[in-house]
Amino acid sequence: MKAREIVILGKNEKELAGISRKFMLALNAEEMKKIQDYYAKLGRNPTDAELETFAQTWSEHCVHKTFRGSIEYRGQNIENLLKSYIIRATKELALPWCVHVFEDNAGIVTFDGEHNIAVKVETHNHPSALDPYGGAGTGSGGVFRDVMGVGAKPILSTDILFFAPPDYPHNKLPKGVLHPKRLMKGVVAGIRDYGNRMGIPTANGGFGFHEGYIGNPLVYAGCLGIMPKDRYVHDPKPGDKIVLAGGRTGRDGIHGVTFASLELSTESEKTSSGAVQIGNAIEEKRVLDGLIRTRDKGSRPLYSAVTDCGGGGLSSAVGEMGKKTGVKVWLEKVPLKYEGLEPWEIWISEAQERMLLAVPEENVNEVLEIFRNENTEATVIGEFTGDKKLTLIFEGEKIAEIEMEFLHDGIPKVSRKAELKFVSVKDPDILDEENFGDALKKILASPTVASKEWVIRQYDHEVQAKMAIKPLHGFGGPGDACVLRPVYGKWDGVVVSNGYNPRFSDNPYNMALSAMDEAIRNNVCCGGRRIALLDNFSWGNPEKADRLGALVEAVKACYDGSMGFQAPFISGKDSLYNEYSIGDKETISIPYTLVVTAVGIMPDVRKAVTMDLKEEGNPIYSIGETKDEMGGSHYHMIKALKGGEIPGVELPAARTAMASLTKAMDMRLIRACHDCSEGGLAIAAAEMCFAGNLGMSIDLRSVPQNGVKKNYKLLFSESNSRFIVEIEKTEKRAFEKIMSGCKFAKIGEVTGDKKLIVTGLDGKEIVNEKIDGLKGAWKSTFDW
Amino acid sequence: MLMWVAGVGYKDGYRDPLGENTKADIIGLGISKVSEVKTLQTYVIEGDVNRENVEKAGRELLADSIIQYFNFSAFDGKHLKNLVKKRGVWAVEVFFKSGVMDVVGLSVAKAIEVMGINGAKVRTGTTYVISGNLTEREIKNICEKCLANGLIQTYNYKRL
Numbered sequence: 001m002k003a004r005e006i007v008i009l010g011k012n013e014k015e016l017a018g019i020s021r022k023f024m025l026a027l028n029a030e031e032m033k034k035i036q037d038y039y040a041k042l043g044r045n046p047t048d049a050e051l052e053t054f055a056q057t058w059s060e061h062c063v064h065k066t067f068r069g070s071i072e073y074r075g076q077n078i079e080n081l082l083k084s085y086i087i088r089a090t091k092e093l094a095l096p097w098c099v100h101v102f103e104d105n106a107g108i109v110t111f112d113g114e115h116n117i118a119v120k121v122e123t124h125n126h127p128s129a130l131d132p133y134g135g136a137g138t139g140s141g142g143v144f145r146d147v148m149g150v151g152a153k154p155i156l157s158t159d160i161l162f163f164a165p166p167d168y169p170h171n172k173l174p175k176g177v178l179h180p181k182r183l184m185k186g187v188v189a190g191i192r193d194y195g196n197r198m199g200i201p202t203a204n205g206g207f208g209f210h211e212g213y214i215g216n217p218l219v220y221a222g223c224l225g226i227m228p229k230d231r232y233v234h235d236p237k238p239g240d241k242i243v244l245a246g247g248r249t250g251r252d253g254i255h256g257v258t259f260a261s262l263e264l265s266t267e268s269e270k271t272s273s274g275a276v277q278i279g280n281a282i283e284e285k286r287v288l289d290g291l292i293r294t295r296d297k298g299s300r301p302l303y304s305a306v307t308d309c310g311g312g313g314l315s316s317a318v319g320e321m322g323k324k325t326g327v328k329v330w331l332e333k334v335p336l337k338y339e340g341l342e343p344w345e346i347w348i349s350e351a352q353e354r355m356l357l358a359v360p361e362e363n364v365n366e367v368l369e370i371f372r373n374e375n376t377e378a379t380v381i382g383e384f385t386g387d388k389k390l391t392l393i394f395e396g397e398k399i400a401e402i403e404m405e406f407l408h409d410g411i412p413k414v415s416r417k418a419e420l421k422f423v424s425v426k427d428p429d430i431l432d433e434e435n436f437g438d439a440l441k442k443i444l445a446s447p448t449v450a451s452k453e454w455v456i457r458q459y460d461h462e463v464q465a466k467m468a469i470k471p472l473h474g475f476g477g478p479g480d481a482c483v484l485r486p487v488y489g490k491w492d493g494v495v496v497s498n499g500y501n502p503r504f505s506d507n508p509y510n511m512a513l514s515a516m517d518e519a520i521r522n523n524v525c526c527g528g529r530r531i532a533l534l535d536n537f538s539w540g541n542p543e544k545a546d547r548l549g550a551l552v553e554a555v556k557a558c559y560d561g562s563m564g565f566q567a568p569f570i571s572g573k574d575s576l577y578n579e580y581s582i583g584d585k586e587t588i589s590i591p592y593t594l595v596v597t598a599v600g601i602m603p604d605v606r607k608a609v610t611m612d613l614k615e616e617g618n619p620i621y622s623i624g625e626t627k628d629e630m631g632g633s634h635y636h637m638i639k640a641l642k643g644g645e646i647p648g649v650e651l652p653a654a655r656t657a658m659a660s661l662t663k664a665m666d667m668r669l670i671r672a673c674h675d676c677s678e679g680g681l682a683i684a685a686a687e688m689c690f691a692g693n694l695g696m697s698i699d700l701r702s703v704p705q706n707g708v709k710k711n712y713k714l715l716f717s718e719s720n721s722r723f724i725v726e727i728e729k730t731e732k733r734a735f736e737k738i739m740s741g742c743k744f745a746k747i748g749e750v751t752g753d754k755k756l757i758v759t760g761l762d763g764k765e766i767v768n769e770k771i772d773g774l775k776g777a778w779k780s781t782f783d784w
Numbered sequence: 785m786l787m788w789v790a791g792v793g794y795k796d797g798y799r800d801p802l803g804e805n806t807k808a809d810i811i812g813l814g815i816s817k818v819s820e821v822k823t824l825q826t827y828v829i830e831g832d833v834n835r836e837n838v839e840k841a842g843r844e845l846l847a848d849s850i851i852q853y854f855n856f857s858a859f860d861g862k863h864l865k866n867l868v869k870k871r872g873v874w875a876v877e878v879f880f881k882s883g884v885m886d887v888v889g890l891s892v893a894k895a896i897e898v899m900g901i902n903g904a905k906v907r908t909g910t911t912y913v914i915s916g917n918l919t920e921r922e923i924k925n926i927c928e929k930c931l932a933n934g935l936i937q938t939y940n941y942k943r944l
Binding site: 134170278279784 | 808809812813814883884885886887890891929930933935936
């Protein structure tokens with residue numbers, strides 16, 4: 001089996017599109033034309049391996065065509081969304097602690113002076129929709145390898161998942177779609193098995209539920225790693241050997257990347273079996289151990305560069321690594337699981353658990369020996385040349401030769417039109433209820449808010465013994481962030497949290513700002529500061545102008561938020577085309593979903609704060625202003641209401657409040673702190689009560705607010721940048737002094753009677769609930 | 785070439801978490817007359833392996849003899865009757881499709897080799913024993929919605 005020539009010279013546009021479809025390349029007519037022109041100059045046709053290389057390297061998944069393309073939006077021409085907004089903020093902030101951002105597999109920031117932290121969050125949506133267990137497991141495996149791909153050791157896994165509601169009626173389920181409950185169980189099991197078996201704690205994450213995810217569940221897998229600060233290298237030299245370490249190569253996941261750039265349809269289930277991969281966590285653990293040993297053995301790493309084989313397999317990893325030098329690969333040397341693979345299949349296979357190292361010749365034997373000792377295979381499969389070409393050889397025959405420059409820069413820029421479509425509906429402004437006990441319980445039981453203990457208990461969050469603040473606080477309350485103490489013997493901590501709210505997608509700008517605010521305030525709740533952010537967009541088809549317009553708005557918010565909070569983005573990823581077509585007409589797009597992951601640090605984890613109430617008689621304060629912002633709120637959801645303002649963020653005020661709060665925590669004035677997010681002030685208060693097994697009595701008349709005249713709005717508005725804090729009773733004055741520049745007020749106190757009591761605007765009692773009842777509602781939904 | 789199938793299930797009096805979970809899922813589908821689901825981890829062993837060695841592998845490697853039992857049979861289409869002793873139940877076996885990586889199967893094959901039994905290839909699956917007076921249509925529905933993902937797995941059921 002050798003390379004096959006694929007005739008593209010002399011073909012017209014329609015025929016070229018046909019070729020792209022026939023070989024599942026997902027290249028559009030313009031791209032095919034560009035390739036045709038390139039080969040016309042060479043005077044030959046491409047081989048199958050060459051075309052496949054273009055398909056992988058130029059896929060949306062690998063180059064982010066939309067983000068790097070040019071977009072016409074409201075009379076403005078935007079070149080490269082990523083550079084114009086997200087990366088621009090990071091550049092303008094120019095913070096000295098950002099070490100490597102937006103350039104390698106993961107973003108790297110400094111930590112304690114001796115170590116750096118590497119973080120990455122990825123999406124693995126399409127594979128998880130088809131095989132939830134395998135898809136989610138390999139999603140975790142992939143993001144762990146991203147962190148390993150900068151030479152860091154994974155110490156935390158974080159997973160944020162979005163599904164349709166788990167009680168979705170079976171008879172309404174579109175054909176070819178797995179039921180959300182089955183998806184959720186499978187995805188959780190996949191993440192659990194991969195993380196637990198590799199010994200990486202999964203201690204942070206989140207869930208979002210919305211009907212819009214019925215055809216496209218979202219699976220975000222994230223990983224945080226740590227490394228000695230002087231052990232980062234990325235400089236392969238001509239003459240260095242390419243070493244492939246880890247699992248063997250099979251037909252796994254062939255065309256996974258190009259598949260990710262297509263919309264799912266009822267046919268996907270049949271045509272995409274190649275896209276499904278099954279992970280082997282134990283193999284990856286062996287590769288990790290080998291890698292860390294090659295990193296730490298000498299005075300500098302034994303390798304000159306390392307990267308992972310992820311989407312696009314060898315083609316992407318080798319192509320990327322050898323971009324500046326040129327590479328030659330002997331494909332027959334790649335160890336195979338079974339015989340019969342064609343050379344191009346070896347080249348693009350997405351078989352899991354493989355890492356690629358560039359190793360100077362004098363170190364090759366030592367590296368191979370280290371991996372052998374870890375009981376995993378490592379093989380020299382090629383070398384870095386210097387001719388700036390990608391050359392593939394199979395059994396002595398040259399099957400591909402492409403100039404690196406054309407491969408990486410030849411891709412035609414997409415130019416797309418975007419338009420803004422704001423759906424603004426007036427606030428329904430309904431009558432107040434007499435008593436809000438039922439509403440409170442309904443929101444507590446709604447799947448996004450409800451207890452995820454069923455999931456948390458399956459994930460091992462203790463392994464590696466680095467967890468200072470775990471996912472459940474007090475008597476099982478929902479923590480805002482997790483705090484790790486990664487270096488034994490030191491108190492320096494890393495704080496990881498996230499934010500998202502797809503219910504705000506009617507206003508994508510505010511949705512994005514809210515996600516950032518939530519991620520950052522969650523981080524601040526536990527004691528985090530000097531926060532770095534990661535952006536992960538999951539969107540509908542960007543070729544549709546309204547979807548793209550929404551994306552532009554969200555990206556603009558990222559710039560504004562990043563500057564406003566002085567929190568740089570250090571890495572990001574996007575998954576577009578999350579639409580599901582039924583037949584020919586209808587397509588379901590997911591709600592616009594931006595997940596922001598925040599990574600903060602704190603000098604002493606002993607000062608970290610949890611959200612459970614601590615002591616009877618302590619005063620309760622509310623920080624930040626409650627506004628008439630009921631759009632996308634959970635209260636509207638349970639009442640089936642539409643309309644209202646989507647919460648925005650007042651950046652300077654938010655930043656001041658958070659900085660003051662951090663100061664108060666460092667002085668140990670704060671006993672408990674929780675942010676108001678889904679369900680607003682009332683839900684935050686209820687959660688603090690049952691987490692502390694104590695009661696709380698609050699008066700809405702004292703809540704800092706702006707023009708809110710209804711009790712239900714004060715209770716359930718989801719305005720951003722708000723916190724509820726419990727203060728040590730002897731420290732009231734000190735706390736008030738620190739917070740003097742912010743909007744805040746004492747709204748009540750901690751009580752011993754295990755009841756949540758709320759007094760309304762007219763002085764009447766509007767909530768009087770036993771905390772056990774509230775907790776019961778909260779725990780009932782996922783009592784699986 | 786001989787083909788064997790081995791099944792490992794929980795002894796009476798020990799919990800079968802996968803079975804309990806599966807039962808809850810089936811009830812979640814709206815089929816509430818299911819009364820019990822038991823599971824057997826199932827291994828198809830292919831290669832030049834004799835009866836004694838299959839038994840040895842099962843006893844020493846596959847089953848935990850304190851809480852689990854172990855049955856085996858020739859893999860001949862009638863094996864479900866031998867693996868499952870109960871009658872009046874549906875037995876469903878679910879295996880990975882060929883070409884799908886079976887990580888556990890690979891490890892088991894390696895472990896069998898370490899025991900000194902050479903040349904065995906192993907594929908793993910699960911056998912579900914479902915009690916309750918269910919119709920064939922219901923069983924098919926259960927297979928497709930709960931037990932097997934048609935993309936990567938195949939299933940086969942039999943009334944015993």
